[in-house]
Amino acid sequence: MKLLGRIFNFYLDASIHVALAILSLVWVTSSILNIPSDKNLFSFIFFCSIACYNFIKYGVEIKKYIRLGNPCHEYIRFFSFVCSGIATYHLFFLEWETILILGVLGLFTGLYALPVLPGTRNLRSLAGFKIVPVALVWAGTTVVLPVWAAGSALSWDVWIETIQRLILVLILILPFEIRDMKYDPPELKTFPRRYGMVKTKTLGILLIFLFFFLTLLKDETTQLEIVSKTLLSLGMGSILLITKKNQNKYFSVFWVEAIPIFWWILIWVLIGRGN
Template sequence: MSFLKRLLDFYINSSLHVALSVYALVRMTGYLFQLEAITAPAFFAFFGTVVGYNFVKYDALARTHKLQMRTGLKAIAVLSFFAFLATGYFFFQLERTTRIIAVCFLLLTLLYTLPFFPNRRNARNWAGVKIYIVALCWVGVTLFLPVINAGIEWTKDVYVVAVQRFILIFVLILVFEIIDLLQDDPHLKTVPQQIGVTWTKIVGCMLLAVFVLLELAMTSVAYPTLLLKSGVALTTGLFLVFAHKRRTSYYSSFWAESIPILWWGLLFVLTKL
């Protein structure tokens, strides 16, 4: 049992789980817009997420020598190195325009992590900004990159899905912010810190209602898709409602983050029936 727990912790701490969630959303984009050239963007997003998230999580600590290279962290470093090589490989499988956009998101990630100006904190510590940067990066990587790479027309549906995707990621981050309320620096001014846990849950549920209603703005409403998105909204809403600051980290970092994977998995099964 101890071995399984260590394996699960490594899976989560090495960012493989969050990367699989990103991969699932890219695949969702491929399904929604019938994109044939989806493999390269999907694997670029997967491996790029492993590298990006591990860089964000461990870079600052490593640079200040506060992080000892225990066996688990050495394994994560090795995994990140190979993920970096895979990211480079799939980067060059993308179209030229897509590569330029990908570099823009890379710069945004660096801005989020590294202090570019003397005596200034990085974007991750800018009060109230973190949640918007993360949600924007997720929308960019899981929606904009595959669409641009496929060279399809940017219809109204792309923008509707972009808003839906932003809302979903935003609300999922709210779950994390509630769970991390005791550990977060008060100066971060996360949403629960600013408006309280109760109002955070109310706002999140209202946003999820908008998430579902936006499906009616699509050019053609597919009721199986509407039903699935309603189920995703309900599941996310339940995770938000039952979130509190004394929940274990698994509640958010594993279970809540599994929602995009579950969504893609259900869609995959239903389309094969």
């Protein structure tokens, strides 16, 4: 059991879980927008996500993960280096236009993590701005990037899906924001620190309603999309309502981050039943 526990903790601590969540959202995009899958792009996104998240977690936000100041940290560092190499390999098989978009997304990631702005450490240091770069990068990576790589037009429905994905990420970040109230410095002025947990949850519920309502504004919707987003909205609402400041250590890092994975599994099951 101890060995299984160590493997599971490594799976979470090495950002494999969050990378799988990001990849699941890319798969969801392919299913909902009916675009072909690019194995090299999907592989790049997965392995690059691991490397980038580990850089941010154990570089920028090391205080939150201080328990990894042990040999496991060295294993994660080596694992991240290997993932960077694999991501670089798949990068060579992508089109230049796709690489250009990746560069823009990488720039946002860098601005979030690195001290490039006068008087501040990074975008994360700007009051009330912490979650915006994260949501933009996730939305761009999981919607705009695969659509562009597939040679599809950035249509009205694509932009609606992009806005929905941005809102989805904002909703999923709120439980982390509530958890991090005891870690984040006061100058960050995150929504929970400024307005409290009740108003944060109220905001989350409003965002869930907006997320679902935007589906109705699309030019083309399918039963698969409506059913899956209905169940997804109910699931996110339930998670948000039971979120508390003193969470179980696996609540956010496993269950909340698993929501995109469950969404992809739900779509896969619905497609299978439809056939």
